Amino acid sequence: MRAPYGYQKSPENKHKLIPDEHAPIVKRIFRLTIEGKTCGAIANVLKNERVPTPGAYLRGKDGVLRKDKRVKYPYSWFQSTFRDILTNEVYIGNIVSLCHTSKSFKDKRLIERPKDEWIRALNTHEPIVDRETFYTVQKRISIKKPQNKANPANIFRGLVFCGDCDASLVYKKENSIEGTPKYQCNLYVHRGKRYCTNHSITAKSLKTIVLDDINRHIKLSCKNKAEYIDYLVCQTNSEINNAKASYQKEITKITQRLDELNVILQSMYEDKVFKRISEERYTSMSANLEKEEAQLKSRYNDIKSSLSQYSQNSEAAKKIADLIEQYSPITKLDEVLLNTFIEKIIIHEKRIENEQQIMPIEIHYRFIGKIGTSVNNCN
Ligand SMILES: [Zn+2]
Helix, strand or coil: CCCCCCEEECCCCCCCEEECCCHHHHHHHHHHHHCCCCHHHHHHHHHHCCCCCHHHEEECCCCCEEECCCCCCCCCCCHHHHHHHHCCHHHHCCEEECCEEECCCCCCCEEECCHHHCEEECCCCCCCCCHHHHHHHHHHHHCCCCCCCCCCCCCCCCCEEECCCCCEEEEECCCCCCCCCEEEEHHHHHHCCCCCCCCCEEHHHHHHHHHHHHHHHHHHHHHCHHHHHHHHHHHHCHHHHHHHHHHHHHHHHHHHHHHHHHHHHHHHHHHHHCCCCCHHHHHHHHHHHHHHHHHHHHHHHHHHHHHHHHHHHHHHHHHHHHHHCCCCCCCCCCHHHHHHHEEEEEECCCEEECCEEEEEEEEEECCCEEEEEEEEECC
C-alpha cells in the first residue's frame, strides 16, 4: 500500500510513516483552509506555483520520487483531493482502519461502515498538522458553500448564523434599500417570513462591531496577559468559576462520607455473618446505605466533570491568548484575520430594551467560544 500524500514509509520499518518532502504542502493546504480559502482558490495557488498533484509522481523502490509520465495534467488539483487530505486523520498521527466492509459474504462491493465501528490507532506516527487546526478545518469544511462564485467582499462567509433558526446568514449585495450590502437569515430570504425573521444587519455595522471586539481583546491581552486569561475563563463559565471553592469543599465531604459508609457496610456485613443482626434487618439497613452511597457517587462525578470543564476552559483561554498576543490593534478586517480569531458569529433579532432598539450579537472565538454579547444599536 502506498503511503498517504505527505508521508513515506520509514526505511527502517516499513510499517511506520514518516513525513516526506510533501509534508509542507499538506501543512499549507490546512493553513489556507483555516484562512478561509476555498478548495478552488487553493487549487489555483498550487497550480500557479506548479506544485504537482499527489497522483503525478511515483516513489521508486529506491525511495526516490519520480514524475509519473502517464499523468496528463500534473498540476490540476481536484476538490476531491483536498477533501481527502483535509479529512484524513493520518495527518494528526492516527491510523484509521476498517472504515469499509464488503456488502455481504457473496457481494464483495465495499460499503462504508458506521463511524463508531472504525478502528483507530492513535499517535502511531509523527503528525503533520496539530489537532486544533485539524478539528477547526473539519468544522469549516462541513459548512455548505454556495455554488456560485464567492463574493470577495463577503469576508464573513461561513461565519455568521441566525440566532433563531441556526441557518447561515446570506450576503446580499444588491436590492438593499440602503444601497449597502447586508446579511440576512437564509431561511427568511428563501422560504419567507413563516419560517424565520429578517435578522438583517449591514456588512458595515457587522464589521465595526467585530473589529471593535477583536481590538478590545488585543488591548486586554497587551495590558496584562495573565489577567486577560483570568477574564476569559471568568466569562466563559462564571458559574463554575464562582462555585469552584465550594465544589472542592463538597468533594472533600463526599469522600469522607463514602469512606465512612464503606466501613459501616463492612461491619454490618460481619454482624450479619456472625448472626449479630438478623438477615431482614441487614437487608433493609444496607439497602438504605447503598442508596446513599450511589447518590453521593453520582454527585461526586457531576462535580468532577464540572471541575474538569473548568481546567479545559483555562487551557482554551491560554490558547486564544497566545494567538491574540501576536497582534497589535487592527485597522481593517479581512477574511484571514476573521478566520484566525473567530469560530462563528450569531445574530439575534432586533428587540426593544429600555426604549432602545438593539440587536444582540454573539461573537464566538476559536478555542474558547462565546465571550459576552455585543450589541448592534439600531437607532
Ligand atoms: Zn433565521
